[in-house]
Amino acid sequence: MKKLYSLLLFIVVGILSANAQVVDETFVQPTAYKAAKITVIKELSDGKILLGGNIQFFKEKKVSNLIRLNADYSLDETFVFNGDPKSEIKDVKFQSNGNIIVLTTIDNFGFADYFKLYQLNANGETLKEVSTIFNATAIAVQADDKILVTGGAIGYYDFTSCYLKRFNSDFSLDETFKNDLAFNASTNNVLVSSNGIYVGGLFTAIDGITKNSLVKLNSDGVIDTTFDVGAGANGSAFSMTLQDDGKIIVGGNFSHIVDGLPSNNMCRLNLDGSIDTSFSAQYYNYANSVITIKDSHLYVDAGINDGTTFGYHLIRLKPDGSLDENFNRIKLNEFGGDYFVSSFVNGKIFYNNSEYTGNRYGISISDLEGNAIDASELKPSKPGSFQAGSYFDGKLVVKGDFVKINNVETYGIALLDANGDVDESFVFPTYRGDIKQIQVVNNSVFVGTKTQFINLDANGKLIKDFNFKVDSDLLEIQQFNVFDNGKILLTDQWNLVLLNEQGIQESKFILNSDSNFWITNLRFEMQNDKVLCAGQFESFGAGYRPKSKLMRFNIDKTIDESFNTNVGADGAINRINILDSGEIIIAGNFFNYNNVSVPNQIVKLSKDGEMDLKFNENLSLYHIGYSEYHDYRKIEVIDGVIYITEGDAKVTAINLDGTLKKDFEMPAVIDNITDLVAVENKEETAPKTDRKATLENSTNNYMFAMGTTKSTTGVSSVIVKVNLGKSGSLSVGPTPEKLASKVQVFPVPVQEKLNLSFSTTILPNKISVYSANGKELYTAKVQSADNLEVDMSQFSSGIYFVKLFSDSGVITKKIVKK
Structure with a gap:
């Protein structure tokens, strides 16, 4: 009987593991680098240079904030600082x-x-x-x-x-x-x-x-x-x-x-x-x-x-x-x-302080008269960050705060394939400001920063630089949408304008005709060929509390009278999501919508703005997150499930009727999620202007999660590809893939030293390296989880697997040796 029970338990666990939300280990997590923070530059008596600050890498080698360089700017590895x-x-x-x-x-x-x-x-x-x-x-x-x-x-x-x-x-x-x-x-x-x-x-x-x-x-x-x-x-x-x-x-x-x-x-x-x-x-x-x-x-x-x-x-x-x-x-x-x-x-x-105007790694050189001198061999860096994603030509396009991903130098934008490899043909060579938004249209990428709006080709080269401050009423760029006909809808959070394909203002939407109010926190989404717009109405009137309203416009700027604007929200509307059915999900810092109490600060509306009271009722049966106030970062809909993420990394899955998806658990250890990006099956191919990709050819659903994770050596940014399982079969199991999400390896690809960092819940006791055919090439006991390194310099180029043994289980990570 015990044998039968054990067999049944093994089968059940196997089924759970097969259908659980797990990390897809075929996607090798990329490493983002940004310029180091340099606080100390000292010339030594022998001509060498001491650099200090927040310096965690030098030319992809892991270092510890204080380094010494030789006169030729190479790292002096005889100097080792072992402080915190x-x-x-x-x-x-x-x-x-x-x-x-x-x-x-x-x-x-x-x-x-x-x-x-x-x-x-x-x-x-x-x-x-x-x-x-x-x-x-x-x-x-x-x-x-x-x-x-x-x-x-x-x-x-x-x-x-x-x-x-x-x-x-x-x-x-x-x-x-x-x-x-x-x-x-x-x-x-x-x-x-x-x-x-x-x-x-x-x-x-x-x-x-x-x-x-x-x-x-x-x-x-x-x-x-x-x-x-x-x-x-x-x-x-x-x-x-x-x-x-x-x-x-x-x-x-x-x-x-x-x-x-x-x-x-x-x-x-x-x-x-x-x-x-x-x-x-x-x-x-x-x-x-x-x-x-x-x-x-x-x-x-x-x-x-x-x-x-x-x-x-x-x-x-x-x-x-x-x-x-x-x-x-x-x-x-x-x-x-x-x-x-x-x-x-x-x-x-x-x-x-020169990563955007001189050497991208933040330390530059000039002669005593101010003439620039090549500093490209000076490459101190620290972990960069991935902030948001979209899709371009079947690849994941990511934006963030980085000057390099893996070994590809690019400012703030990069393309990744289905395995996490960086597309070296696409490089953004110059810094133009912190990127607010990216959109892919007809094999080109539109990029908006606070002060610039540009169009790049498939290789990251500039096609057009729009002079929006001269050619429109906009003060800055907060959000935009490029249509198939080349026209562009933009907002600076105060105005909403339509530009022609040359970037010249064609028309301006009249959002408010009452001089006692002005509008801020403006955002919009396209609902087929109509513009759904949310704005926060402000007034100097005594005792007035800001309110937000949804408005729907036709593309010719006229107000769509068939949309039910009604009273609106008693606070800011920060997120708008249009479902395939045309229904609307909104979220923000409000507690009432159309004078109806709103649980969890989320509302579902019909396509014409009528409040879904059953959704509201179901949503009131449970609590999202840890507080009555929510910092919703992203709402993504995959196969009839609404995935909602907050700044504390909690991801909640709810059904379209507002009931909780109880069998969902986010496997990756991400302390601060910045974006979720859905991946569709090839059978459900979406247009290239859509955020959804066509990378998979199976019945499983996938999602990318971006954010930061804490480890024993600090905070690093990650992109995790999550297998959500087959439609209707989401379940949770204690899988090895969940453990693997708690381990970070860098650099990717590795040339000499492979570094590993762990969440505080993982305490490895042994590490081994295997070839692609399963032969053990290296093994060692782990004395300390801090700054764990494996010397890969003598390994041939190719694919290898690292196994970490701990009391929690065995963790396997795929690595690439350059």
Whole structure:
């Protein structure tokens, strides 16, 4: 009887596994890379270069935020930093014996254990570390190798003041220094010179003594009363740079008088703290940025308005603060003034914040006159992100924040085939802004960013750049739809206009005729040949609460009177989905629609706007998500099932009548889902302008899920292909494929070292590599799940399988060796 029971159990589990929602392992998850965050650039005495920040890869090799490069920009693999991989480098200083002092933080959040101070030897090995430096903001190293650390945050962990501490070279607290100095507000920077110690911040008093923004201390930490800056920065942050003569360059926000007029631009302080009137500049920089000095000239990141546009540039100032016109100013990113850093290396300028204007990996090079120098061998990066998808010529087209996927360099857009391989023939070579939307029409891709609207061919080359700001009433791009006849419907969230195929405004929809209201949060979807539009009506009227309405227009701009607009929603409508039947699903931040209470903030309407009350009733029998407020990211309909995803990664499946699909469970471990994309069977071929693909030739239903997942080494972005099972047979089982979704491998394809990361629920104890014909080629015990690597450099090119053995089961991942 026991044997019969075991056999029956085996059969049942097998059936469940066959029909469960599982990850399709034939789709090899691609790896997205974006420019590293560079916070430290240092030239070493032997000509090598130290880079720090949030750097997780260098030329696809896994690294840990602090790296050393050879003079030819190759990675110096003799330098290895083994600090917390989740902590980014905030600052680096050097001691006289070559030891390196490193300040790290995790995302700059104010938690006590998120800040550490390391002492490394010349090859990155940790000698000492200190974690009792809550909210450390800056460090400095004295000539005697003692270390100053400033920071703190009033109100956290019973902190009533901010601090400045000094450590001996062995990291013991220096008892000869006044370590109990109490600043009454934040400190942001610290400098050391032969004249004394300078501390800057938002404070107005130290130990009860008035000192605005900047104070000079003697070597024992006692206040130097001969130095006084008067009003200082009046509670604003600023940067400080020390000149060789002991004077201090202040990046901005110090109130002073220039030519008889008040100014908050850059200034220079004399040795007694007074304003140096021989220095006058028309520029300022961010408090978290660095001004560098070479040959008495200042290299500054500054916002410049040339009369038509505003942008950040690296400029050079003369010793008196005037602009050096002989320097070719260097354009930086849109927000290039934030955390800007530059350094002089081998007679060249290395600078960050340039992934969209210079080297795509965020660190670029120029000569001392501002002329660009090739930096293509500098490739520090960190994980990029996949945000949304559509289909193009039978392939998945993805958009996101990345400069490379696998080994294909492309800005923000890429094509993937059914197995996850990147189409190398399609490359978007230049950055044009964060991508809002993509649409595929007649073998070309339309791309909308906030400020640009363009059309690309099948290889990613530019066909047309539409000048919508000149040719229409639009201020920006929020959403668009390109019709088969070439005409384009667009909204900037305030207006809805129709452009002809040349991009010239042809007509404008009249959305509201009441001057007491205006419309925002505008969005639309096409319902066959009609435009279904949702807008949020706003008013300055006292006590008015914003309401949203659905409106339907004919393509000739006339209102469709057959649609039931009625009262609408008592909040924002953020999602509209048109079913194949013409029925409408809407979702958003509302609790009532047409004065009817709405459970779960989702409504189903007939094709002409009548509310489906039975759907509403069924929806009230259960709760979606974890809160009464919902952040719905995507609604996708597959084979009569509505899949709804929220920002917390919960995916709920409901039937078209509003009842819950109880036998659905999302298998992939995704902590934040950004998009769901349906894949249809070949029997149900959809038009190329549709979001649905024709990649499968079976009765199974598939869906792509995009988002981010957390692992032991941080957060990474993933695309998971989910087999939803056959129509009407969704069920849940504890399958190996579900375990596989908890493991990430990179890079893809691999050339040398294969890296693996895991969700915190997976603890592997053994790893093996097999050839395509099943021969075991490598096996090893897993001592730690952190930074697990397999050296694949001696393996031939081809397909391999990695097996991970754990108490949860055996996990198999397909990999490609280049």
